[in-house]
Amino acid sequence: MLDPVSRVRRFNRAVTSAVGALDTSFLGRGRPLGAARVLNAIGHSRADVGEIRDYLGLDSGLMSRLLRSLEDEGLIETTAHADDARRRIANLTPAGKREFNAYEAISNRQAKDFLSHHTQREALLAAMDLIASALGRDGTALTEMDPRSDEARYCLGEYYAELARRFKQGFDVKLSRDPDAKDMVRPRGSFIVAMSDGLPIGCVGLKGSSSEFAEIKRLWVAPAARGLGLGRRLMDAAENAACELGIAVLRLDTNSALAEAGQLYRRTGWSEIPRFNDDPYPDLFFEKHL
Template sequence: MDETQIQQVRRFNRTVTRRIGVLTDDYLGRGRPLSESRLLFEIGREGADLRDLRERLSLDSGYLSRLLRSLEGQGLVTSQRAAGDARVRRAALTKKGLREFDALDKHSQDFAESLLSALSDKQRERMLAAMAEVERLMRASAVTVEPADPAGAEARACLDAYFRELQVRFDAGFDPSRTVSADPEELVPPAGIFVIARLDGQAVGCGALKVRGRKLGEIKRMWVAPAARGLGIAQRLLDALEHQAAGMGLNTLQLDTNRALKEAQALYLRNGYREIPRYNDNPYAHHWFEKKGLPKP
C-alpha cells in the first residue's frame, strides 16, 4: 500500500461520516447519537442477546453497558436474564422503544431516498453499484484467519457443515469415515494445523494442513460457508496454510479433490498447483494436485 491509497480511504471516511450525519448527537433528527440509534435498531422487534449484540456491532462490554443504560434511562429498552439460561442477558424494546424503532426506520428510509433523489438515473446506478462493491470489500477486510483447536466447537460446526455439503454435492454422497483421515490429533503442531476464518465473530470457513513427511504436507478440509463466498476467504485460508507449512519447514504440498468441486480446482490451479497422478486411495477423489517450492515465511 502506498500513501495515496491510505489518503483515499481517509477522505472516503470523512465524506461518508459527514454526509450521513454521524458527527452529531441528533442522528436522523431523533435526539440521540448514531451509536444509540444503531443499538436500538439492532435490538429490533424480537429483542437480542447482549453477547450477540457485542459481536454483531464489535462493541466491548463496558461501552455496550453504557449505551444500554442510556436507552433504559430513556424508557426505550429493558434487559434481563434470558429464560432458561441465567448466564445470558437479553435486551428488548419497550412499547415506547417500538414506537421509536418505527420512527427511526421511517427516517432512515427517507434519508436513503434523499441521497438517491438528488442524482440522475445514471449516477444512482453508479453509486448503488459502488456501494455494493464497497460493502462486499469491507466485509472481506473484516475477515480474520487464525489457528484454532480442531476439536473445538467452532471447528466441529464448520466440519459438520462441510460434510453435509459434500453429501449433497458428491454423486455418491459422502461418508467421512471412508475418506483419508484428518482427525483432530493429526491437525495440531507438529503433526499439522487447523485454521478458522471468522467474520463478525462467526466462523465462516476452515482449512487444515496435515504433515505427511519431513518436507511434505497435505491440504485438507477446505470449506467456506455459502453465505460468505465471494469474499476471497478460500484464498485467505490457502495463503494461511501455505504460510504455516513453510514455517514448519515443508517444501511440498499435495491435495485431492472431487470432480464436483470445480471452484476448488480453479483455486489450486491459479495458485501454482499442478495436477499429478493419484497418490492415495481416497474413494471420493478424482483429481490430485501438488505444489513445490513454498516461499519462506
C-alpha cells in the same frame, strides 16, 4: 433505470432508514446511543477498553466518559489488566447483565419480526448472508483453532454435508481417510477458521505427516461467502503456516465435481500430479513446492 449503480443505491437508502429505526429503538432504555453501544460491546465479551475503543471508533476521552457514566449507573466494573496495569478491563455487573439482556431482547425481537413478516425466509436469509459477507470482507479474521473446537466442527459438518450433496455416490466420512485431529494441530499441522463477526464461514486444514509432504485438507467456504476471495485467503494462510512449520512440499486431493476448487488450485501455483493415495472420493491430485 435499472443500472447496477442505482440498484446498489436503492439498497443503501433502504438500509439506511432501517438502521436508523434500529438505532432509535435503542433509545427507549433512557440511555444515549453511545453508552448503549459501549454496554453492548462489553456484553459481547469485548472486555479490553482499548479494543472497544477501536471497534467503535471512539476518541479516548469520549470512551473514558462513557465508561464512567456506565459505571455510575452501576452497570459495569472496571479493573486493571492482570499483565498490564495501564490497560483496563470492563465487565458487566449483575445489573449490567440485565440491562444488556434487555438490549439483546430488543435486537432479537426486531430480527424475528422482520423474518416473520416475510414468506421468502430462506431467500432473504441467504441474501443477507451474502451481503454481510461482502460488506464484512475486511472484517473476516482467519484464526488458527483446534479442529475439535465448536467453530471448526461446525465448518467440518457443513463441509461433509456439501460433499454428500455434490457427489453422486454421496459421501461417508468413515470411508475417507479422516485425518486425525492431532495431525492438524501444531507442531504437526494447523487448522484455520475464517470468522466473520462471530460466525465461522470457512476453514482449511494443514495435515502434517511423517512422510516428506504435508497435505491440505477440508478447504471449505460457506455458500454465502463465495466469490469474495476467501478460499484464496484461506489457502494463503495454510501455506504460510506450512512455511512456518518448515514444510517444503504440500499435496492435496480433490474431486472434479468441485470445479471452483480445482480452478483455485491451478491459478495459485499448484500442479496436477498422479494419484498418491487410495481414498475413494478424490480423482484429482495436486502438489506445490513452497
